[in-house]
Amino acid sequence: MNHWLTAAPILVPLTTAALCMLAWNYPVVQRVLSLAGSVTLVVLAGILAATTLNDGIQVVQMGAWAAPFGITLVADPLSALMIVIASIMGLCCAVYALGDIDPVRERGGFHPIFQVLMVGVCGAFITGDLFNLYVWFEVMLISSFVLLSLGGTKVQIDAAVKYVAINLVATACLLLAVALLYGITGTLNMADLSQRLPQVANQGLVSAIAVLFIIAFGMKAALFPFFFWLPAAYHTPAVAVQAIFAGLLTKVGVYSLLRVFTLIFIGDTGWTHSILLWMAGITMIVGALGSLATRDLTRAWSWQVVAHIGSMVMGLAIATPLALAATAFYLVHDIVVKTNLFLSAGLVRRLSGGEDTAFARLGGLFKAAPWLCVLLFIPLASLAGFPPLSGFWGKLLLVKAGLETQHYAMVAALLVSGLLTIWLVGRVWAEMVWKAPVQPPAALLASMARGRAYALMLPLVLLSLITFGIGVNPDRLLSVAAQVGASLHDTSAYVEAVLGGKAEPVPTLVGELQHQAGDRP
Amino acid sequence: MLEAYQALIGILAVAGAAFCAIAAIGLARMPDAITRMHASSKAGTLGCGLILVALALYFPSVDVAARVVAAILFLLLTTPVSAHMIGRAIYASGEKLWSGTGRDELRGTKDDPGERLNG
Amino acid sequence: MTPFLETCLAIALGLLVLSLALATFRVLKGPAQGDRIVAIDLFGVLAVALIALFALWMGQVVFLDAAIALALVAFFGTVAYARFVEHKAARQRKEDGDA
Amino acid sequence: MSLAVGGMVAGAIYLFLSRQFLRILFGVILLSNAVNVAILTVGRLTQGQPPLIARNAEIMAQGVSNPLPQALILTAIVIGFGLLSFALALGWRAYQEMGTLDTSAMRVAEPEDRP
Amino acid sequence: MILTAILVIILAAAVAPTLHRVLPALSHWLLALVPLSAACWFATLVPGVAAGVPVLETTRWAPSLGIALSFRLDGLSLLFALLICGIGAFITLYSGGYLRGHPRQGRFHLFILAFMAAMLGLVTADDLISLFVFWELTSITSFMLIGFNHEDARSRRSAIQALLVTGGGGMALLAALVLMGMASGHCTLSAIAASGVDLRAHALYPAMLVLLLLAAFTKSAQVPFHFWLPNAMDAPTPVSAYLHSATMVKAGVYLLARLNPTLGGTEPWFWALTIAGGVTALWGSAMALRSTDLKKILAYTTLMALGVLVLLIGVGSDGALKAFAGFLLAHSLYKGALFMGAGSVDHGSGTREVGDLGGLWRKMPVTGLFIALAALSMAGLPPFFGFVAKEIVYDSAFSNERYLVLAVLLLANSAMVAAAATLFLKPFLGAPTRAAAHAHEGGLALLAGPAALAGLSLLFGLWTALPQGLLAATADAVRGAPLGLELHLWHGVTPALGLSALTLALGAVLFLALAPVKSLLAGVQKVTRIDHDRAWDCLLNLVEVLARGVTGWLQNGILTRYLTLTFAGMLALLGSTLLLRGGMSWPGMTLSVGDGLGLALAVLMLAGTLGALRAGSRMAAILSLSVNGLSVALFFLLYGAPDVGITQLMVETLTAIILVLVLARLPFLPAGADRPLPAKLLHAALAIGLGACVTAIMLSILGQPLPLDLSQFFGDTSWLEAHGRNVVNVILVDFRGFDTLGEITVIAAAGLGVFALMKARKGQGNRP
Amino acid sequence: MMDSLILRTGVRILLPLMLLFSIFILWRGHHEPGGGFVGGLICAVGFALHALAFGIDAMRRVLKADPRTILGAGLLLGILSGFITVPTGEPYMTAQWVGGLGTPVLFDIGVYLVVVGGVLAMVCALMEEGGA
Amino acid sequence: MNLLALNILLALAWMAVNADFSLTGFTAGFILAHLILWLARPLFPKERYFRRTWGGAAYAIWLVKEIFVSAWAVAKGVLGIGPPIRPAIIAVPLEAKTDLEITLFACSITLTPGTLTLDISPDRKVLYMHAMFAADPDQLRDDTKAAMESRILKVLR
């Protein structure tokens, strides 16, 4: 039964999407399907994660064709963790959408496309095949195109133009990278790749292809200098879409970097991981600066998405078990917080009655909606890394990992970026919560239908509770993250699970080489 | 016998290619778009057809022959239609005909596609 | 395959490649839209011929299907282009009329 | 063939760097073609022998083309087509909404005066 | 129990808003009981701790990181805990009176109690990370408190300023603590101290020290991080009284004292602390003398006191540490009372300007009395505890022969005397003013705090044995070894007494010559031109300008810029890798006749590319691309990929149809017209560079062998196991059918997407 | 819509031929070049041509079903064909063959339908709204 | 058209009898059945099936010949060895009425030497053709009508 469970993260949203497409003329049916599908996904993802963490890596061969011939789905601790968190975000955004989405967008196919996005995200998280990963990236990409432009307002179209143009480059780059890698190894299975790459004679060529992967996934992850599509676009679509984008899309890029640069490309870490380190450092600073340069809430959050990508990639670049665990922890934290921030920004926009979230329009929330402020305070403080919320633990782990490996400059960059974020959070609080509003906030929630208001508030409550829960009781997630970190650092279990007894897995330890390499920033 | 048969195939192929080449040369040399189309639509179709026939002869089975016939029929059906479409489009777009063109019994009549397709 | 046939095929291939080059030249050069469309139409037909010839050369009859498919769809492209030109012309006239 | 791919990539990138969205789309087409050619090429080229199993055979003959890259390209072509058609429709809508396809004049989402 | 105390206070904080709504008149009394009982509980621990037995407590938290909520109460912690809870109780009460009728009183109590809990945790934490957690919590809660009057833009600014300064310190502290943990291998302060690891000898000691000082100095507002404190006085008076005199600002001092045994005693430590402390003390004195606002005066004297405390830790002699303990307590008591008193004056008369106040004695005698008592203690007059403390301070400096320190202390204390006089004499005994006309006494809630604190100042002065045990334990804790502190009101005739007299005299002179002193100081300030507040603004502006500059350059809203940077990044990464990591190689070249055909197709592809590049019309571009696409299709066919070739043909045609459907109305710019020459060159360079990279990689790949076992497997099983003779198709629908599933999902989404893009438009209604 | 008698007559003859050809291609795709994509594309191209010649409404009438329905049905068929393994307990998409008919063929039909539906949805939307 | 169906049916029967379900089998069956039906044509007195098929075949052969001629003429024109080209656009009044007749006529014109159908008037009364060698346009018009339209009508009516 376990192989059905392992495939469920793709099949559930996919079936939901197909059913929603068939019911294209019946929005109510779509709503029910979307909700049911999202809940099912959360439940199954939870079971999958529990199974993986307790019983070890789950592997299923699609079509029963053995690896590396068929397509392998692998739920290792990282994948399982990501899928659980992604499914929860999916549910939150789906529920929020029930209250927020307008009829035009709904009839334009919001529900099926949203599910397709989840298919892409979950598929990317769980596949063990590089080309299959490309396919799920494309699924994610096309659905993100559609969701971004759904509604077709002028701003959206403008943003979509930039988003689409840059992402098409990214996607071609990824395809090229996969193809070239196939061209030297003759395989696409990631575990198999990790076995075959060391045998390639021309290791310099492997490094070049690895860099191509850095570029391709870096573009997806919005690393410097490939992030431009993100601040250009994320503030424009429907709120639920913004939130799911902010929560998941870039993280899939980070996940992929994490997967590929711990499992496959570990031969030239002195070079590849130094590049990642530099990119991460600059991303942190530039992202934080960007968030300070804007005077718009949602756009500031977009920049913060960028900034924190840098933090996660920093962990990958350092690549000790602790650093990898830090990245895993940070991923979970950041997904929850960013989703929450964008959802709440949507609510704030509603309350301010405006079309956008420019600081000039905001204010007076403390008076108008104190409970909302309490809810907002949690993700904000967590974003700033204030203890004892989730962001603090992520930062602590990263600082620790960085200092242990003498990456002082990176830790400094991380802390400076954190300080800039604190500034931003203080400013946002002052502008959004404290400042007297230009016009008093509307009592929209009260005037809404009860169900709609619940749909808007419930996700916020849930997400804030998660952040708070991780913060005050971090140990569960910390130990999971440690498990993830260990499994990424030593991938022999992964390889063995996928290839079975056929191959003799050599323990592949990422990061070992790096400490001999001198060229670190 | 086989030699002669293969020679026939070879000659057909070369002839076909030659007609194709003539079509291409016509395309390069003719004075205006419509006259170029004369070259391409006739010589090209014929050349292509000859090569297809050569193919059919090379694989002597009804299966292949039927498909070759189908292909040629497709060609014969589509070439004039597209020639008509292109010709009309060229005419409608008001492109200047070659200065050597004689009478034009279409321009300015109620049937002039340039006027008719307006709006 | 006799040497004569082989030579013939080589010559034929050469001629076709030359033709394709000429057609490409016309596509690039124009000068009118019509010229380009005529050229691409011929390019399609030449490609059909090339595929057929290639099938012959390689002794692989499966390429014939590609030739059929191309013969079919090249036509669609042409229709679409023609339609484009007509619409543009119509629009041009309309704008001129408005002006 | 590598040179052709390189040339197409270069051409595509030059088109991408244009201000005209249409040119960017043309770049997309070109880039997608380039990558597809690259896939087949790095899968090693074998002339004229499609990977089919003959009627009288049970396994694929030696010396035929590598089937796997072909399958990958098929997937990539179709996906590329999906993306491209969406991008094209987007271009149309962009022109409709903003009256221009000059991307440097598209400043709605990131207006100059409002950072 | 310590954790329980903290949690109970947090609980009280959580219920405060509700409680206030339910019992508006009583809530502050009830809430004040919570810290008061905590204080009482702490008081019961005094004998044990004074006897040298610290209280230890540990709760599991994050065992996987070795982090626990461990607490440790020694003298230092207990003294702080008592101050926090004790003064906290009165502040809670006081703020209830001060904010009577204020709509957000409940929220105020929430924040102040939350702050109290955080502060309590900070001073009792033993675990390094727990310490940091509480440290940061004090920053957040104080942010909320400073910005309590949040409609006022100045309040908001001050709150952010305090948040940033202390937040920056927090970052440094985090790094410092992690370093300490790493260097020592222990997670708790007591374990580090007990382990015998000498951090002072560690290679990272300078880093730890700098980071730690950064944290402590920002929190305790030492020069040059002092500027936020006076601004923070925009907060309501209870906040100033509590945070900015008694507790939060002392957190930095606490940290220094706490780490004195582990990190202190070195040269850098001495110089950093004495210089920062001394300058802060002097600067605070000067500013206090210049100020005319009651709260400002108090704020600056607080700075001065903080400077003195830091200075004493820096000096680090036994005497200095004893003096530190005494002065810490004395200052907390009188400053708390004075702040509350000043707040009452403000509350009663509506102004805090010394110039506007006068003759309050008759209107507010009780307040006046307590202010007088506290001011006397501040001035260091016997029999107040301030005097006792000052005596040991002087004593320590004198016995150490640190005369420069002594001079600083003398000046600071004289200024304190003058300030004390300013605070009391003019407002209460001066000629009545208009503002004083309708001044009135506050209620019991407003008076209880000053009364208790001023009373204790007097009591401890008279009965020095009462605080002696605790203070001795405090000094021991700061030293990390027993010191044997003894307190006496009367030491006999000592140099210290003489200095006290001198201080009084000097203070009197300063007070009497206040006007000339002020102008003198103003002149000095003009000459030195140090306006830290403006400097801060400049710094922030600089960051903002940097932020805008960087962002404006990178994210300028123009797609071409984005793509240029993206491609430039790609070229830089790929190019450098290819050049620096080797890997470029040439495959062996063999050309057959068939390859001639391939070559011809390659040329056609390139011709199509070129055509697309220089096309001057849409049609030309599309048709050039068509040439390219058809050549690619032919290429696929040539190399034995009929499925791919046919698909490419179909897609080519469909693309043409869709292009035509879309393009008919779009404008087109002729080639080359859309970019200036430099851009053209740059773009061409990027394009050619990347094209060259791709070519180089592909050529190198072709020089490698390619294992074909996957394809071999597909070929072997396609018919026998998967029942298909077209291996490509079998791969598509069976071996790798999952890819295809994803792919049809893409097509489905694209179809729906185009449909939605064209039809679902907001503001135009929905046309299904 | 293109107002041309010749084109219309041509299309009238070509459309059925193309549909036939597309199904032919789909059917034999498992053994010879072709399959769901190519077949679907040919079918879609045929209908697109019809729309070009006769207008979108005429095409919709010939097509009968809404493209989106075709698309959804195809996707669902594609997904469900993989679920047939549920009783056997084998992983998703494990092929099941009954004589010459197997789930991969079913899957290919799903692909065909999705391609037809997806492409026609695009074409319909572009033609109707594009006005071109 | 009933005979076509019958013809196909018989071809299928042939395939069934021979158990040969290939295209070859069908073709053989079709031709065989056609011959049988032709022999039995007195059974179907008013049927035009045979005239159509045989006439159509004859026309096709003629057309193929014309294409060769046409291509040759074009080749000469292209290579500059034939008569100088003298293009013109000529209106040809139509006698053909049905869609099929008109289309077939138009296609034939395009496939034959030196002429090309440009357009058909919306009222379907006039066909406009472009001719390459139209020294005498009126003569060409008459030739075209005589050579082709009449043949087509003969076959189809």
Ligand code: NA
């Ligand atoms: Na993305």
Ligand code: NA
């Ligand atoms: Na296929």
